[in-house]
Amino acid sequence: MVMKRRIILFSGKGGVGKTSVAAATGLKAAERGYRTLVMSLDIAHSLSDAFDLPVSLHEKNRGRPIRVGDNLWIQEIDVQEEMERYWGEIYKYFAAVFRSAGLQDIMAEEMAILPGMEEVVGLLYLNQYIEENAYDLIILDCAPTGEALRFISLPSALDWFMDKLFNFERTVMKMVRPVAKSISPIPLPEDSYYAAIERLYERLKGIDRVLLDHQVTTARLITNAEKVVLKETQRAFMYLCLYEIAVDAIIVNKLFPTGVADDYFKKWVTTQAGYIEQIEEYFAPLPIMKIELFDDQIVGLQGLARMAAALYGELDPTDILYTRKPYEFMSADGGYVLKIHLPFADKEHIDLYRDANELIVRIGSFKRHILLPHKLLKARVAGAEYRGHDLLIRLEHPDDGSSTTDSSPPPEATSTRA
Missing domain, CATH: 2.60.40.790 (Immunoglobulin-like)
Known part of the structure; x- marks a missing residue:
């Protein structure tokens, strides 16, 4: 087996089955001998649940990878741990700002975790694992579409901020801090705050090139054969192209088997068949992969193996299934x-x-x-x-x-x- 470096993002509307499909893909790849990590970027993690691990409802292994099988690890990011571990100066500053606004310590510390922090932590880990060559395949179980797009757009947004604003803002603050510190209604950031941002940016350098390398990174969109979900999938595809992320497959999950004879579900079968036609028309020539509903819930290694077999058959899940430069x-x-x-x-x-x-x-x-x-x-x-x-x-x-x-x-x- 030729070892490869691959990153696959699984994205889609909440509830379409992203986590199960991501977990099943990871299991299939691990069985083929690839060192595989499945990383959850969703603040409402459920990877441990998909693998049916015997952990408590709030156990995240302090945000560290957990080995769940041969060649297979999962990671559920704990942003609170990461803030305390690596972002001390940034975290302290925002907590101080919220305390100055009258919030109690505990509430201020919670509020100091700003929107987008989970995505930044995910990028930091991704860059670290690539530099260390820790895994052959990294699967990103993305949050619902909006948050996933924020994750993808963050590297270019950070580049823009550091190039256009960072040095100017840091210089201005050095000049006004001595005068304004005593009269400002909120704490002003010390230079150590800017130094922490600079260190953070340095740790992220190069990740944009990896995400935009279509021989390494592709996205797979999970959808259901329903009108509302399909509309969001179309928007997600458009925005992924805007951010230069290559999409190599559309996965239609939770299809009723065509042989369903129950009158209650016949209408569903007909409705889904109509949307399948639309999906094949809209997204051609992308591969359209389909997963029927199973006769029981898909949890644990055995259930995920069933899903992986139904989805990929003899295919190598790490292969690039379709190539087009956005x-x-x-x-x-x-x-x-x-x-x-x-x-x-x-x-x-x-x-x-x-x-x-x-x-x-x-x-x-x-x-x-x-x-x-x-x-x-x-x-x-x-x-x-x-x-x-x-x-x-x-x-x-x-x-x-x-x-x-x-x-x-x-x-x-x-x-x-x-």
Whole structure:
């Protein structure tokens, strides 16, 4: 067996069966000899429950990996432990801010765990395990779609903050702290707080390249054959493409067997069959993998093995099941075109901005900062259109002699609608 480095994200709406599918995938990979870790990024962990481990309701092994079988570990992140273990200065500062607002110590410490901390901890562990070559396969059991997208977007957001704001904010605080400290209604962060953020950022360096390496990282979307769930799956697919994450399969879970004869469930079988047709049409040519409902709950190694066999058969679950680059730079007519695969997008809700050395693409409440290659730093956006399922952005240098007569550079931030 050729060892490989793989990361697979399982994402989808809450309740579709992400944890069971992630756990079953991990078990199948471990049986094939891959050193496998299944990591839960959901604050409401249920991995231990899926493996039917004899632990208490609140036992998380202090956020450390637990061996559950040959070549197989699981990890349920405990963000409280991580804050106390590694983020002392940051944690103390936010707790002090909340105490100054009148909250009692215990409540202030709880409030100091800000939204997004679980995702940051997950990224830290992921980067650590990659650097240590600790596992061949890391499976990320993501939180429901919104939180999963926050996890994926965090590296680029942190890069932007550190590049654009961090040094400025730190310098300003050094200047005003001596004067403002005595009159500020809340505690001001000491320089040790900024040093802690800097150390945190250093520990995350390189993780964005791993997540965007389509030979290493892919996402698999779990859905059900229902209208509401399918809509969210379409949105998740679109936003994953926006953040340049390759999707290599759609997994349709909890299907009623076609041979169900009970009158009560016949309507369900018909309804699901209709949505299966839609799923196959919407997501083609992606592989559509299907799992029927079992005759009992899927828990423990035996139950997860049944699910893995039904899902993968003889397939190697670590294989990349489909390959398509969400982003592609192409030469065209003396200029360049950036093609972004954005299925299910509405062109009326796509906004495009050119700002300094990057492009900013916004769809609804999500946006992506795209750092331009060096040779395109002076290029301007000559136009954009949404064609088929792709956003095509044309970039031209001011001296390209194109049909645009004004050869002056654009303002620092310009907006275009596709």
